[in-house]
Amino acid sequence: MAAEQKPNLSVWTRPRRTREQPALSRAQIVAEAVRLLDADGLDTLSMRNLGARLGAGATSLYRHVANKDELIELVVDEVYGEIEIPDPDADWRAGATACAHSMRAVILRHPWLASVLGQVGLSYLGPNVMRLNDRMLGVYLAAGFDLPEADQALSVVAAYVIGISTSEAAWLTTLARSGQDEAEWADRLRETAVLAMAPYPRLAELTALYAGQDQPREDRFDYGLRRVLDGLAARLG
Template sequence: MPADEQTAYPSVWTRPPRRRRDQPALSREQIVSEAIRLLDADGVDALSMRKLGARLNAGATSMYSHVANKDELIELVVDEVHGEIEVPAASGAQEWREATEAVAHSLRATILRHPWLASLFGAAGMAYLGPNMMRLSDDMLGVLESAGFELDAADNAVSTVFAFVVGMATTEAAWLTTLARSGQGEQEWTEQVWPAAEAAVQPYPRLRRQYAAIRGADVRGARVDKFNQGLASVLDGLATRRSTNG
């Protein structure tokens, strides 16, 4: 792609499609699907156009017919995995919270299935223009509008919920990636490092009490509980603002 065209169209979603007389050997769907498999298996550092082409047994011409560069590929894979998130149907003031909670859990699960996703949010360019991300945003706005949120308030609410989920799930994904590299289970790893952790918090009275209270707890269950409690706080705040402004 000429440099001036890349400057004018910095995203896969904003540049016009290339015209080809012959049919490319690969489809965009094949490229994106294989890229996701590569990311799931080896992580974001392993992603390159060369490595992806080798996995697909395809030359550069077939690849670049659909994807101009790695940045465009990232936009595509980020949008594709957002297609795994479904927004439940909801109507009226009584269902918005349950629907929003379901989407939050679905987004968290998606990030934990694809732990590389969290590290790509900041590098995803104009991925928000992708069809799956736009569908997700529009459906969520519809859920909140049906509950009485004004459109601007609904937009702020969606951003707040997503920011919470991404922040929490990013930390979880990093932790689970470390565990996977260690070859140990979550409970096993925690029990091994626990004596050092308890020794480290001795000068800090509040942390010392906190660690003493959770000694021997189910680590995975504690992660889930922490997420649920934080999400409930976010939704409580949105409910208060809704009732105040309604």
């Protein structure tokens, strides 16, 4: 009896079909899926909705992707291709900083991204993801880390960026749904926040300290990133 075939774990682990429907390519499907996700969010992504946007039936999409999980793997890798890859000969800290800021910008442009990372398939096998990770390993190796610690450095910086940017993207999504900008939201909330924090002396002092001042999100992000990189620099002695 023939051995039982194991199911594919990922779009990256099965052979790609060589015959493609001329009227619809994988690249077209992925590009339209990204536009749908950016406009309407993850909850609206389905093969039927995507097919309707492309003027094709869901069956046509299944010629290129087996299911929604495979589609998400493809769109994750697609947007990872937008992240700036530093020059391998650049200063390691400058390269890590540029890459981190670029990753943050990508997450803010595509706020659905962070919510799907690690949830489906083997997204880390996508060519754009692997290209980025391989180059960043080279940056940390050139700085003086050995390969295992270069891997740890890559992971800890990515974890910081994804964590803080996910919260920031969620906040911006809430703000967009409210129809207000950040200044309007702060003005509306200020009196309530002052009353809520009054029983807590340190929070009340902090609120008073920041009264009438902008706290740029970019500065908060950069502060945390600098402290993470300071820690890595200390490991280099």
